[in-house]
Amino acid sequence: xxxxxxKGPKTPWHLWVVGIVSLLWNSGGxxxxxxxKLGMLESMEMPSEQIAYFSSxxxxxxxxxxxxxWGCFAGSALLLFRSGYAVTAxxxxxxxxxxxxxYQRLFADIPEALQTIGNDLFAAAIWVxxxxxxxxxxxxxxxxxxx
Numbered sequence: 670x671x672x673x674x675x676k677g678p679k680t681p682w683h684l685w686v687v688g689i690v691s692l693l694w695n696s697g698g699x700x701x702x703x704x705x706k707l708g709m710l711e712s713m714e715m716p717s718e719q720i721a722y723f724s725s726x727x728x729x730x731x732x733x734x735x736x737x738x739w740g741c742f743a744g745s746a747l748l749l750f751r752s753g754y755a756v757t758a759x760x761x762x763x764x765x766x767x768x769x770x771x772y773q774r775l776f777a778d779i780p781e782a783l784q785t786i787g788n789d790l791f792a793a794a795i796w797v798x799x800x801x802x803x804x805x806x807x808x809x810x811x812x813x814x815x816x
Contacts, residue, residue: 744758757808
């Protein structure tokens, strides 16, 4: 085990890469959530049916969306601080992602313009990245990199 002054393993270079890239990626989710909740979708020149869809999420679905977005953003920031709480934050984001997915697949009336293979691939990418970040953080915690 590499240690510096007995404070645990040296921070691997990939932690910085994963932390910074994931923080940038998750910033997109924060911007999307924030612009929706602040009523700024009109300024993005989004079609009115899509604005209505995103603005009509019930409170419970919005709460899950917030957990997903802010949990993942916090997890990325906590990785950079080498905090073991990154694992918890990513777990919370997965709970949020599950809730939003349940809403979208079972209850939402998704506009036809959003029912594309591109949107499905993007949703799949969100799942893969979120689970990947959780696994990565868990491994870094087990390795003693995260405190």
